[in-house]
Amino acid sequence: MTRVTWEDAVLRLLDDVYTFAATGPRTLAGWQRDALAVMNREVGDPRGWITLDWDKQNDEERTGSRPCYPFVSLSQEGLGSRLYSITAETAVRLLVEMTYEWGPVGTEEQTRAALADARTVLDRYGDRVSCYSNVSEARETPSPDLANGVTGWNPLTEFIGDFGFVVVSSEEVGVFWSFDAR
Secondary structure, three states, rough: OHHHHHHHHHHHOOEEEEEEEEEEEEOOHEEEEEHHHHHHOOOOOOOOOOOOOOOOHHHHHOOOOOOOOOEEOOOOHHHHHEEEEEHHHHHHHHHHHOOOOOOOOHHHHHHHHHOOOOOOOOHHOOOOOOEEEHHHHHHHHOOOOOOOOOOEEEOOOOOOOOEEEEEOOEEEEEEEEEEOOO
């Protein structure tokens, strides 16, 4: 895995959609605390690789009482209660859903390319990862059927909709989120 390979995949997938994609270090504080540190922009990418943060310049919201904007302020327990365990393959599929802004996936060729990029993004974190998502379908199974897209979620924002996942490895925590602010 190289920086260029990973960043190219992230940009092809998420550069032109309203998303948040950032990674922070894994600490002994627990994955929920580590994920919140990423969401609150308290930590940077441990490798110095790209972060996609559409709201980085939204000083009005972020410099006030919500450095986590567009996320709502959450405790570790609050975050943990809104997320369900998912498989890494489900996380791959969620990245593809983000690419197509919650709508129908493109042609078969576009889908194959997006799936390859999504697997490249997840490969950064290694083979032994835990993933957690707010999609409602994951409440029942870690491998929900996403053939009809994401149809429900536990909100982490005040927007009309949001979904995403946290990927946890022994060294890093990645947060990938998609927003529907309409």
